[in-house]
Amino acid sequence: MLELRKDIFADERDDNLKEIGKGTQRQDMLGHVTGTSTYFDDHKLQGMLHLKVLRSPHAHARLRRIDTTEAERAPGVRRVIRGADVPVNLNTLLSLINFGKDDEPSLAVDKVRYKGEPIVAVVADSPREAYEAIAKVRVDYEPLPAVFDVEEALKSGAPVVNETYPKNTFVYHDVYDHQKLRFGDVERGFAEADHVLEQRYQMSPIEHAPTETNGSIAAPDTNGRYVVYTSTQALFFSLDTCAKILDVPSNTFHFVGGTVGGGFGGKVDTLTEPLAILGAMLTGRPVRYQLGREEEMQFGSPRGAERIFVKDGVMRDGRIVARKICAYFDSGAYTRLSSYAVVKCAAHLPGPYTIPNVHGDIYCVFTNRTPATAMRGFGVTAMDFALECQMDKLAHLVGIDPMEFRILNAYRDGDMKAHRREAKNTALIECVQVAAEKAKWPLREEAKRASSRKDGGGSRAAMSPTPQDPAPQRAAASQQRTSYDRAPPVVTQPPPPTPTPPPPRPQAPSHGAARFSSVFGTRRR
Amino acid sequence: MTKTPLQFRHNGREVAVFVDGGVNLLVALRELIGDMTPKFGCGQGGCGACSVLIDGELHLSCLTLAEAANGRSVETLDGLKDGPNLHPLQRAFMEQFAAQCGYCTPGMLMAAKALLDRNPSPTRAEVVEAISGNICRCTGYEPIVNAVLAAASGGRARA
Amino acid sequence: MPVTVRTFASTSEAASALSSDRGARYLGGGTLVMRALNEGDISISTVVRATDQALSRIDVSSSRITIGAGVTFAKILAERDLAFLHAPARSIGGPAVRNMGTVGGNLFAPNPYGDFTVALLALDATVSVQGGLGARDLPVEEFLQSRERQSGALVLAVSCQRPASADAFRYRKIARIKPKGGSVITLAAHLPVSGGRITGARIALGSMAPMQIRARAAERVLEGRSFDDASINAAAAAAAEGVSPADSALGSAWYRREIVGVHLRRLLSGLE
Amino acid sequence: MARHRGRGIASINYPIGMNLGGDPSQALVHSNPSGKFTVSLSSIDLGQGMKSVTRQICAETLGVPVEDVYVDTADSDTGPHCMGSFASRGTHRVGNAVMAAAKEARGVMMEAAAEELEVNAADLDTDGRGNIHVKGAPHRSISTKDVAIAAQFKQGKTISGRGIFLVPLSEVNPETGEMSPATCYAHACLVAEVEVDDETGEVAMVRMDSAYELGRALNPRLVEQQLVGGAWMGVSHALFETPEPYYPDPAHGPRDFVEYLMPGPGDICPHDIAVLERPAADGPFGAKGPGEMCANPVLPAVANAIFNAVGVRMDELPITPEKVLRAIKAQGGARPQARR
Numbered sequence A: 001m002l003e004l005r006k007d008i009f010a011d012e013r014d015d016n017l018k019e020i021g022k023g024t025q026r027q028d029m030l031g032h033v034t035g036t037s038t039y040f041d042d043h044k045l046q047g048m049l050h051l052k053v054l055r056s057p058h059a060h061a062r063l064r065r066i067d068t069t070e071a072e073r074a075p076g077v078r079r080v081i082r083g084a085d086v087p088v089n090l091n092t093l094l095s096l097i098n099f100g101k102d103d104e105p106s107l108a109v110d111k112v113r114y115k116g117e118p119i120v121a122v123v124a125d126s127p128r129e130a131y132e133a134i135a136k137v138r139v140d141y142e143p144l145p146a147v148f149d150v151e152e153a154l155k156s157g158a159p160v161v162n163e164t165y166p167k168n169t170f171v172y173h174d175v176y177d178h179q180k181l182r183f184g185d186v187e188r189g190f191a192e193a194d195h196v197l198e199q200r201y202q203m204s205p206i207e208h209a210p211t212e213t214n215g216s217i218a219a220p221d222t223n224g225r226y227v228v229y230t231s232t233q234a235l236f237f238s239l240d241t242c243a244k245i246l247d248v249p250s251n252t253f254h255f256v257g258g259t260v261g262g263g264f265g266g267k268v269d270t271l272t273e274p275l276a277i278l279g280a281m282l283t284g285r286p287v288r289y290q291l292g293r294e295e296e297m298q299f300g301s302p303r304g305a306e307r308i309f310v311k312d313g314v315m316r317d318g319r320i321v322a323r324k325i326c327a328y329f330d331s332g333a334y335t336r337l338s339s340y341a342v343v344k345c346a347a348h349l350p351g352p353y354t355i356p357n358v359h360g361d362i363y364c365v366f367t368n369r370t371p372a373t374a375m376r377g378f379g380v381t382a383m384d385f386a387l388e389c390q391m392d393k394l395a396h397l398v399g400i401d402p403m404e405f406r407i408l409n410a411y412r413d414g415d416m417k418a419h420r421r422e423a424k425n426t427a428l429i430e431c432v433q434v435a436a437e438k439a440k441w442p443l444r445e446e447a448k449r450a451s452s453r454k455d456g457g458g459s460r461a462a463m464s465p466t467p468q469d470p471a472p473q474r475a476a477a478s479q480q481r482t483s484y485d486r487a488p489p490v491v492t493q494p495p496p497p498t499p500t501p502p503p504p505r506p507q508a509p510s511h512g513a514a515r516f517s518s519v520f521g522t523r524r525r
Numbered sequence B: 001m002t003k004t005p006l007q008f009r010h011n012g013r014e015v016a017v018f019v020d021g022g023v024n025l026l027v028a029l030r031e032l033i034g035d036m037t038p039k040f041g042c043g044q045g046g047c048g049a050c051s052v053l054i055d056g057e058l059h060l061s062c063l064t065l066a067e068a069a070n071g072r073s074v075e076t077l078d079g080l081k082d083g084p085n086l087h088p089l090q091r092a093f094m095e096q097f098a099a100q101c102g103y104c105t106p107g108m109l110m111a112a113k114a115l116l117d118r119n120p121s122p123t124r125a126e127v128v129e130a131i132s133g134n135i136c137r138c139t140g141y142e143p144i145v146n147a148v149l150a151a152a153s154g155g156r157a158r159a
Numbered sequence C: 001m002p003v004t005v006r007t008f009a010s011t012s013e014a015a016s017a018l019s020s021d022r023g024a025r026y027l028g029g030g031t032l033v034m035r036a037l038n039e040g041d042i043s044i045s046t047v048v049r050a051t052d053q054a055l056s057r058i059d060v061s062s063s064r065i066t067i068g069a070g071v072t073f074a075k076i077l078a079e080r081d082l083a084f085l086h087a088p089a090r091s092i093g094g095p096a097v098r099n100m101g102t103v104g105g106n107l108f109a110p111n112p113y114g115d116f117t118v119a120l121l122a123l124d125a126t127v128s129v130q131g132g133l134g135a136r137d138l139p140v141e142e143f144l145q146s147r148e149r150q151s152g153a154l155v156l157a158v159s160c161q162r163p164a165s166a167d168a169f170r171y172r173k174i175a176r177i178k179p180k181g182g183s184v185i186t187l188a189a190h191l192p193v194s195g196g197r198i199t200g201a202r203i204a205l206g207s208m209a210p211m212q213i214r215a216r217a218a219e220r221v222l223e224g225r226s227f228d229d230a231s232i233n234a235a236a237a238a239a240a241e242g243v244s245p246a247d248s249a250l251g252s253a254w255y256r257r258e259i260v261g262v263h264l265r266r267l268l269s270g271l272e
Numbered sequence D: 001m002a003r004h005r006g007r008g009i010a011s012i013n014y015p016i017g018m019n020l021g022g023d024p025s026q027a028l029v030h031s032n033p034s035g036k037f038t039v040s041l042s043s044i045d046l047g048q049g050m051k052s053v054t055r056q057i058c059a060e061t062l063g064v065p066v067e068d069v070y071v072d073t074a075d076s077d078t079g080p081h082c083m084g085s086f087a088s089r090g091t092h093r094v095g096n097a098v099m100a101a102a103k104e105a106r107g108v109m110m111e112a113a114a115e116e117l118e119v120n121a122a123d124l125d126t127d128g129r130g131n132i133h134v135k136g137a138p139h140r141s142i143s144t145k146d147v148a149i150a151a152q153f154k155q156g157k158t159i160s161g162r163g164i165f166l167v168p169l170s171e172v173n174p175e176t177g178e179m180s181p182a183t184c185y186a187h188a189c190l191v192a193e194v195e196v197d198d199e200t201g202e203v204a205m206v207r208m209d210s211a212y213e214l215g216r217a218l219n220p221r222l223v224e225q226q227l228v229g230g231a232w233m234g235v236s237h238a239l240f241e242t243p244e245p246y247y248p249d250p251a252h253g254p255r256d257f258v259e260y261l262m263p264g265p266g267d268i269c270p271h272d273i274a275v276l277e278r279p280a281a282d283g284p285f286g287a288k289g290p291g292e293m294c295a296n297p298v299l300p301a302v303a304n305a306i307f308n309a310v311g312v313r314m315d316e317l318p319i320t321p322e323k324v325l326r327a328i329k330a331q332g333g334a335r336p337q338a339r340r
Helices: A030-036 A070-071 A093-097 A126-134 A150-152 A186-190 A235-246 A273-284 A291-300 A338-348 A381-398 A402-409 A428-438 A446-448 A514-520 B025-033 B088-095 B104-116 B122-132 B142-158 C010-018 C033-038 C071-079 C080-090 C096-099 C115-122 C140-145 C215-220 C228-238 C254-270 D050-062 D090-117 D146-157 D220-239 D298-310 D321-329
Strands: A003-004 A047-055 A060-068 A077-081 A116-123 A140-141 A179-183 A195-203 A215-220 A226-231 A252-256 A288-292 A306-314 A318-333 A360-368 B004-010 B013-020 B052-055 B059-060 B073-076 C004-008 C024-026 C045-050 C064-068 C126-131 C134-140 C154-161 C167-175 C183-190 C200-207 D003-018 D025-031 D037-040 D069-074 D124-126 D131-134 D137-143 D161-165 D180-196 D203-213 D271-276
Touching: A003 A235, A003 D220, A030 B088, A030 B104, A030 D003, A047 A273, A060 A116, A060 A235, A070 A077, A077 A273, A077 A428, A077 B059, A093 A235, A116 A126, A126 C071, A140 C033, A140 D321, A150 A288, A150 A318, A150 D146, A179 A338, A179 B013, A179 C004, A186 A306, A186 A318, A195 A381, A215 A273, A215 A360, A226 A235, A226 A273, A235 A273, A288 B073, A306 A381, A318 A338, A338 D003, A381 D003, A402 A428, A402 A446, A402 D003, A428 B104, A428 D003, A428 D180, A428 D203, A428 D271, B004 B025, B004 C024, B004 C140, B013 B025, B025 B122, B052 B104, B059 B104, B059 C096, B059 D180, B088 B104, B088 B142, B104 B122, B104 C096, B122 B142, C010 C024, C010 C045, C010 C126, C010 C154, C024 C033, C064 C080, C064 C167, C071 C080, C071 C096, C080 C096, C080 C115, C080 C167, C115 C140, C115 C167, C115 C183, C115 C200, C126 C140, C134 C140, C167 C254, C183 C254, C200 C215, C215 C228, C228 C254, C228 D146, C254 D321, D003 D298, D025 D050, D025 D090, D025 D146, D050 D069, D050 D090, D069 D124, D090 D124, D090 D131, D090 D137, D090 D161, D131 D146, D203 D298, D220 D271, D220 D298
Parallel strands: A003 D271, A047 A288, A226 A252, A318 A360, B004 B073, C004 C045, C024 C045, D037 D069, D203 D271
Antiparallel strands: A047 A116, A060 A140, A077 A116, A179 A360, A195 A306, A215 A226, A215 A288, A306 A318, B004 B013, B052 B059, B052 B073, C064 C154, C126 C134, C126 C154, C167 C183, C183 C200, D003 D180, D025 D037, D025 D161, D124 D131, D131 D137, D180 D203
């Protein structure tokens, strides 16, 4: 059941709108209930061929020899595709926004870096014939030691997963093996704190499990173009990625999609389009490449695992004075989008709270497992789990109600966030208050009167002096630069010195909340 | 490949096609008949997106050998409407906003129809049981259960 | 090479077709064989079917009931005289799978499937098998132990005695997902009581070994004792003896060992 | 044996309008000669309702009924560039692009109407029912259909508009992480109640109460879809899901929907939701994006509820019965905390 609390923040809204705010029926609902919504696989094409891939049974192995001669002679086979047939057989998704190095082949050539990595693709008249041909491909593997734990992967002497990143970590700003967040002096904060609590959190990978698996159909179109029906959740992202991998102008392709059977982040990676199009290019026929369910679950990229260490300093009165985070994102064998999530995660620290001293080190680590990718809440879901479990423990430690503990530490308009931007348009306090009301969770008057729009800024807007880490040595010249901005790397400079602020005071009870009495008083009917 | 003739009743209409050995009914319906309403979700019998009624009983078309449908009556979502008029279940799914991506909807509707055909006024528990073989990743099931219950009570109201 | 489908009127023809072709698999409800074909199992080159009505016959006329191998779980649920088998039948799949899956196929279903067979094991059922050389009956336990070698044979039917009384037979499937989930542990118990003493105790477990197995230690504990809390607790304590569960996606061996006694106790004492 | 109930909470925020990609979205809006509008996008609807929300945004901006607008997506030949549906871009990025395109189209429409009514365009307004009238003089009015016909066949104007929304790329300071990661934040607080079986470690959801602040609920029914379905996914993430049950050991990965665990229709619990609206400065009509963040508070709230119920801290996801049982045994039995 959903209730709209129009009474809250009413003075910030114009509710005098005609279409906005109405529970209008979905434009696509009639199509859904009649089964006429058209997904990529609902396109019927003459003479469709079927593409299946041979996947590595090893998590890490050198490919000594790949023999496809028997497979090429198998009945119904139109074409066997190998890495050498892929025009540009090395890519990284975020190269489209100039972030990261090409590190992943469409079809493995020299070695495989995760169990299930595609090695050879077979295009045949029927799925059965494709499966039979795949069984005839002979691959000579030399198994290599594999690493599956993010902290093991960082140790010297750990197997190198992906030669593009020889230290098994993504490289930030050409210099660091992690993304830093530095705001104030956490060590000073810990020294001041009445209690210090350090904890370890772990999230295992998570599969998107859309009811429609990843897939696409590519077909030769008139005038030398190719039409591609796809389940992608990023049409031009996929189109431009295919243009790069297949080394053709982007207007070679006509991508059609837009109606997708669930994605949740699992259909950004352009897993099937490049090989489906290449199959169509090499056979001159429509080619369908759709993942089976087991392929989707085990070899379609998941939400990557994260290991997170949180160290907090808290005062008896409940104020958190320091928060230090070290997090390891398990990217699997290739970068895909994890490098981006790391920066998003750094920006998210220390959660929706105002803490004067925050320190974050976030790593994107390579291991011999299926590459991870985006998923609903990307870069934040696991961190929120860690931070909110930690908040509960801290509240318990200092003996404060967990709701009131959050209100006490919540960020408010005008506060300075750890990524050095002012907090605006905040509403955490009101959410806690309304949730408490719904759950009949008793709050003291003081907590009920708190507001995101009051008592922020001031000392809470100050940036406490931030000690600098020792200067890093430059990364190996061989490593191409990887940063968001297309300008030269940002020169290292200490942040402008700012006066040390008095430590934040616990929120004084405020009595000017009359305007918002309705928040706590009347319920909307 | 040698093909085998296959004839059955598809949403009330006799159809005849030639199928490859070992091909399932889902492929026959989609690729040979051109009825795209049953969906491929797993090919393992785990998601229910391909659900159809065979002689009035709920079946998974992906686990049904196409030849086994010979001479039988197969109903899909494509036949649920009565001409231009939506089935009460379709109307209820719309009213309850019981679909997001819509991919599980055809199977859900057939599973719900199989229930209501036998049990026009089911309990909530019976509805939950009836759709338990169908995976929905979007809705959290609540609106779907509510829609089936609404369609059932609507049916009673009309009766 | 395409798949050949061979349909026979008689079970004996089907059986000889099966035994004469290593690439042949018998198609029951399709939940095992069709899935294998869909997923690209090219070891299956021939699909054998039989239309013999005997395969879908249920005989409840005597105290010993017989169920054709082709009988679906939906059909069992529709048979009032098989009420004692309704719980195991209902625990399998969703409605569609119950309309398709058969008693015979369930005998071949690997973990985490094969729940109905756990019930059959607790009921000391007999399996009638048609081999290339003729038909024979064997206890379900013996059938399971030799299951790999049975794949060339055709199961005709299963039969068992009705439980002594309604509450003498109990069944429960422990699953993570409700109402349809794979088995973490499946338990079935047949505990006939005569003269206040349990005689012929049978307890069967699914997902506690590579095959469905009997919990012999728990059976021994109960044999000859009165059906009370003391004996129930003793049986629960012995439940994990002799089991060899595996780690799986649904639960670890450790977890299964830890909770099998808890669930056996709850099953026998009628607790939810 | 005993089953223990407990409640736990979590409060979170979530970045909307990410600046870390520098990835814009575009939209085209045009009218046919009978005054019906088409929005051309290359953006994707994954089920979240992007087509429906942008349709309402377009209708509101044009001042026409929603029935007069149809959103066409996604076609790379007809739809202008959009990076894709991820990072909560749908409502915020695409919505803003559609709004900009609709504003431009509205401008032409009003000019064309002004020419027909022989007044100044600034003196005109739309009634949202398909008519344009002189402010304060409703009788001096013309239908959008007649305006479209006039524009097409008489005035030679195209009632159309182009829109793009770009949040400029933010630099990231390598030393301090100083950056402008997002333009606004959605907020939530959720209370979860669970029941824990101290002999098996099984956790059952009892109920959830929540408050979500989303800037503006452009369509409350679609918001409800996201929050109800998202909370279900949160429960699923908290208690059930992973393709690697023994992570970091990759063994025993699930292969089908029986082995990959997600709550069934029999595992769901009541969820009472409140939606707050504090408009974002740069959101379309103040809207933020509900789709991504809605699952996040559930995971920690469930873990905290388990602690309240039996006194064990579950710091590893998913929180399986095995992990709960091991923790209870290590603690020497359940230790229910103060009931709340």
